Amino acid sequence: MKKNAYFGLYIVIAILLLLPFVLPNSFYMDLAIRMAINAVIVLGLNLLIGFAGQISMGHAGFLGIGAYASAVLPTHFGWHPLLAMGAGALATGMLAALVARPIFKLKGHYLAMATLGLGIIINIVLRNEAALTGGPDGMAVPSLGLLGFELSSDKHWYWVVALLLSVSVWASLNLIDSPFGRALRALHGSEVASQVAGVNVVRYKVSIFVISAVFASLMGSVTAHYVGFVTPNFADFFHSIELVTMVVIGGMASVYGSLVGAVLLTALPQALATFEGWETVAFGTILMVCMIFMPRGLVPTLAAKFGKGA
Amino acid sequence: MALLEVKQLSIQFGGVKAVQNVSFSIEAGIVYAVIGPNGAGKTTLFNLITGVYTPTSGSILLDGESIAGKLPNELARRGVARTFQNLQICMNMSALENVMVGAHLRLDRNPLKAALRFPSITRRDAELREESAELMRFVGLEKYIKARADSMPYGALKRLEIARALALKPRIIFLDEPAAGLNPKETIEVDALVRKVADSGVTVVLVEHDMKMVMNLSDRILVLDYGKKLTEGTGDEVRKNPDVIAAYLGAHA
Amino acid sequence: MMLAQFLQFLFSGMTVGATYALAALGFTLIYNASNVINFAQGEFIMLGGMLAVFFTQAGLPLPVALVLAILVPAIVGVVLEKLAIEPVKGAETVTLIIITIGASLVIRGLIQVWLGKGTHSLPAFSGDVPIQILGATLMPQSLWVLGVTAVVVVVLWYFFSRTLHGKAMLATSFNRLAAELVGINTSWVLFMSFAMSAALGALGGILVAPITMTSYDVGIMLGLKGFVAAVVGGLGNGLGAVLGGLLVGILEAMGAGYISSAYKDAIPFVMILFMLFFMPRGLFGGKSTDRV
Numbered sequence: 132m133k134k135n136a137y138f139g140l141y142i143v144i145a146i147l148l149l150l151p152f153v154l155p156n157s158f159y160m161d162l163a164i165r166m167a168i169n170a171v172i173v174l175g176l177n178l179l180i181g182f183a184g185q186i187s188m189g190h191a192g193f194l195g196i197g198a199y200a201s202a203v204l205p206t207h208f209g210w211h212p213l214l215a216m217g218a219g220a221l222a223t224g225m226l227a228a229l230v231a232r233p234i235f236k237l238k239g240h241y242l243a244m245a246t247l248g249l250g251i252i253i254n255i256v257l258r259n260e261a262a263l264t265g266g267p268d269g270m271a272v273p274s275l276g277l278l279g280f281e282l283s284s285d286k287h288w289y290w291v292v293a294l295l296l297s298v299s300v301w302a303s304l305n306l307i308d309s310p311f312g313r314a315l316r317a318l319h320g321s322e323v324a325s326q327v328a329g330v331n332v333v334r335y336k337v338s339i340f341v342i343s344a345v346f347a348s349l350m351g352s353v354t355a356h357y358v359g360f361v362t363p364n365f366a367d368f369f370h371s372i373e374l375v376t377m378v379v380i381g382g383m384a385s386v387y388g389s390l391v392g393a394v395l396l397t398a399l400p401q402a403l404a405t406f407e408g409w410e411t412v413a414f415g416t417i418l419m420v421c422m423i424f425m426p427r428g429l430v431p432t433l434a435a436k437f438g439k440g441a
Numbered sequence: 442m443a444l445l446e447v448k449q450l451s452i453q454f455g456g457v458k459a460v461q462n463v464s465f466s467i468e469a470g471i472v473y474a475v476i477g478p479n480g481a482g483k484t485t486l487f488n489l490i491t492g493v494y495t496p497t498s499g500s501i502l503l504d505g506e507s508i509a510g511k512l513p514n515e516l517a518r519r520g521v522a523r524t525f526q527n528l529q530i531c532m533n534m535s536a537l538e539n540v541m542v543g544a545h546l547r548l549d550r551n552p553l554k555a556a557l558r559f560p561s562i563t564r565r566d567a568e569l570r571e572e573s574a575e576l577m578r579f580v581g582l583e584k585y586i587k588a589r590a591d592s593m594p595y596g597a598l599k600r601l602e603i604a605r606a607l608a609l610k611p612r613i614i615f616l617d618e619p620a621a622g623l624n625p626k627e628t629i630e631v632d633a634l635v636r637k638v639a640d641s642g643v644t645v646v647l648v649e650h651d652m653k654m655v656m657n658l659s660d661r662i663l664v665l666d667y668g669k670k671l672t673e674g675t676g677d678e679v680r681k682n683p684d685v686i687a688a689y690l691g692a693h694a
Numbered sequence: 695m696m697l698a699q700f701l702q703f704l705f706s707g708m709t710v711g712a713t714y715a716l717a718a719l720g721f722t723l724i725y726n727a728s729n730v731i732n733f734a735q736g737e738f739i740m741l742g743g744m745l746a747v748f749f750t751q752a753g754l755p756l757p758v759a760l761v762l763a764i765l766v767p768a769i770v771g772v773v774l775e776k777l778a779i780e781p782v783k784g785a786e787t788v789t790l791i792i793i794t795i796g797a798s799l800v801i802r803g804l805i806q807v808w809l810g811k812g813t814h815s816l817p818a819f820s821g822d823v824p825i826q827i828l829g830a831t832l833m834p835q836s837l838w839v840l841g842v843t844a845v846v847v848v849v850l851w852y853f854f855s856r857t858l859h860g861k862a863m864l865a866t867s868f869n870r871l872a873a874e875l876v877g878i879n880t881s882w883v884l885f886m887s888f889a890m891s892a893a894l895g896a897l898g899g900i901l902v903a904p905i906t907m908t909s910y911d912v913g914i915m916l917g918l919k920g921f922v923a924a925v926v927g928g929l930g931n932g933l934g935a936v937l938g939g940l941l942v943g944i945l946e947a948m949g950a951g952y953i954s955s956a957y958k959d960a961i962p963f964v965m966i967l968f969m970l971f972f973m974p975r976g977l978f979g980g981k982s983t984d985r986v
Contacts, residue, residue: 186788233971239787240731244925245970247918248963255960302556309555309562310548313534317542320531324602327491328609329517329546338552368914372795379792384533409807415799422793423781 136308139387140300147293151286160285162401167292168354170393171299173377174386175346180375181383182307183339184319185235186243189250190374193344195257195366196223197351202272202361203263212275216352223348227341235336250371258363269362272355288357295353299346303386315339316384376414380421382428391430442505444469444613444644445490450499450509452489459485461668462499467661469612472635472645474655477665478688483648484526486665487615491523492516503613518546522611524602526618526648532591536582539590539601540573541566543608576604580634596627603634613644620651632657656680664688698829703951704944705827709836709905711943712843713739716898717920718927718935719850720891726867726930727887730779730790734798735895736917741767742896743908744805747814756817764896770801771892772885780884798913806910816903839901846897847936854932863887867930895920915959919946922966928976937977 154160179185200219204210234245257264275282306312317325326332355361381392403410425432443466450463460482467473475483488494490501492513501509531539554562574586580600585593606614620628632654639645649655662679664671666688679685724732742763749759778793819838824831854860866873866883874880923942927934942962950958
């Protein structure tokens with residue numbers, strides 16, 4: 132069974148290795164890098180939404196904490212960027228742990244509302260504390276240096292992100308087929324059944340929430356360093372919805388679905404960029420159509436059609 | 442000392458006294474049945490003992506330790522397993538994985554080790570896979586070992602729940618209507634299975650409507666009616682009790 | 695001076711609170727009929743205001759424009775229900791949430807394309823000469839908002855407690871299957887709840903437009919805050935929705951006035967987190983247990 136599960140990973144790695152030689156120019160490189168970053172975020176979010184069956188409508192807030200930690204701490208306090216990234220992840224983890232326990236006693240819509248509220252509050256704080264964060268206009272982010280080597284060119288970033296993505300896919304596949312992963316999936320399948328089997332339901336929900344939040348924070352920092360600039364829009368409600376959409380359209384509870392969702396929905400705004408208002412309409416229509424006709428998402432629906440499992 | 446002692450247990454939902462001052466005790470190793478008309482409070486009693494509900498008053502002692510109000514996962518830790526009247530199977534997983542979940546507490550649940558694929562975890566998982574397949578054979582589900590849970594028929598799923606409960610390696614197992622919804626042939630098979638489980642040393646507590654099965658299997662029987670204890674005793678004692686006959690048995694046993 | 699300031703905040707809080715109340719009632723109606731949280735509710739509020747502007751600017755007399763601005767969103771609501779909610783009855787919560795969010799995007803996008811991104815205002819219904827009360831100013835439009843909302847609430851109360859149709863809708867919200875079994879046309883109930891909910895939202899949007907102006911993107915925040923109000927009051931409870939709306943509006947205004955106006959928008963969401971942590975069933979919601 133293990134060999135089959137890693138087969139997809141080998142394909143992903145092969146694609147990642149070949150891609151730089153196929154892409155025509157730096158515009159596409161940039162797109163590929165953004166897709167890969169989103170893919171990692173979505174993997175983390177999918178663990179929470181797809182596998183554990185919970186909801187998070189404010190995940191972009193955690194992206195924002197990581198991104199702004201990487202911007203504010205080096206700029207205003209002279210911290211080393213890596214230290215700042217770690218601090219951002221730690222702060223996010225602590226915040227997530229703090230609110231998770233009361234939040235995860237809720238279910239369904241109440242849970243959605245609580246995560247939504249949290250995300251919006253984070254966004255408003257980032258927008259308002261202009262002295263630190265530069266307010267609605269955002270602020271510049273210093274470049275990331277690893278062991279004296281400064282990450283600046285597209286090519287360097289590509290390999291870093293490709294590595295991150297490969298490791299994330301590998302780790303996710305391992306996690307899902309493990310005692311921890313099974314407990315999460317059982318929690319989704321039947322909470323009470325998992326409870327009588329010994330799963331401490333609240334503790335697991337909190338853990339997976341914290342894990343996916345920290346994933347997001349780290350990737351928020353990565354994005355901030357890559358783009359070189361960050362604005363509060365990065366942490367807004369619309370971005371949170373985009374992330375959930377990537378999970379849902381690609382396929383909940385599907386590792387490869389997360390990748391597909393990230394790729395498609397990172398490319399889509401680019402394709403529709405010239406159409407502004409129509410972009411919103413198109414996005415909304417795609418959401419509705421996908422959810423009505425393929426509620427399990429692209430990858431699981433296609434996989435079921437062709438007989439295999441994903 | 443009895444394995445399980447219940448004293449004056451009560452629970453109230455608003456104005457409804459679902460269980461009132463019920464007391465009984467269960468010795469280790471026997472098969473104990475709880476019977477009564479529909480609505481008598483049998484499943485509620487199970488839910489109280491297995492931690493799904495918290496009692497309004499009374500006490501529950503497992504091996505002398507008070508367990509009233511403890512969460513189901515804490516009870517699992519103490520060797521208490523149960524199956525559900527309304528099937529609670531994880532349809533999003535395979536049959537084997539459902540059984541493996543039952544062994545949750547016996548495994549290393551560390552997510553970091555799992556993500557990094559520590560050999561200890563993969564080895565233990567492979568062992569567990571074998572163990573769970575064995576359990577599925579024990580309950581008569583050989584042909585579903587490679588199946589997905591959502592492709593299995595109702596009768597098979599009822600046994601799958603039993604396999605999952607057994608994966609816990611419990612001291613005491615609560616079976617809530619294991620024969621509900623099964624045809625006569627399947628019922629006989631479940632009857633044999635429950636006997637097998639009891640013979641393996643696990644204390645079995647059973648809610649059942651099928652009187653033949655109850656009389657066949659049980660060492661002692663508790664009769665509930667309207668949330669109150671009507672009587673308790675061996676099959677013969679209960680069957681001859683006029684109150685029980687009046688309330689429930691009628692012409693059946 | 696203190697009293698005047700307090701009253702000022704109270705008035706503006708109650709006014710915007712009435713809009714939240716109408717939105718919250720809309721959420722409650724749909725939630726009761728179908729267990730769906732309609733994230734597109736905010737867009738109905740926006741539609742009310744924007745369409746009222748459009749119809750009056752197109753030359754229609756104010757009353758006609760207003761009626762149309764309520765009718766059209768009601769139709770949109772029904773279309774949403776038929777196209778997007780009915781086909782997926784019984785789907786997972788996440789799926790339904792995404793569908794209604796998708797719908798909100800479609801509605802907002804279409805208005806953006808058709809009517810542009812500008813801000814618009816509606817003329818006040820009975821002029822804009824401010825009324826002085828104990829040192830605080832009250833706009834006549836505020837009286838319209840509060841008055842009409844109060845009338846609507848009374849009418850709805852009457853509808854649900856005294857008429858057969860209303861009781862049918864309530865019955866469906868308690869137990870859909872049972873309602874169907876006694877002959878209630880639950881499809882019709884669903885239809886009505888979406889139409890009424892959209893109309894309520896649109897009405898709220900129209901009433902407030904002269905005061906707060908309207909544009910293609912007011913729906914998001916209004917809708918979310920309306921949802922907060924519904925949860926504060928107790929999801930599924932009509933009286934709770936109204937009181938929740940007023941409470942959110944007043945606390946928001948007070949917070950903005952006395953503490954910090956920059957964080958005004960954050961106040962409803964801090965409120966919702968507090969409510970969800972300490973009183974998740976809301977002010978009037980009951981307790982519930984799952985049967986196993």
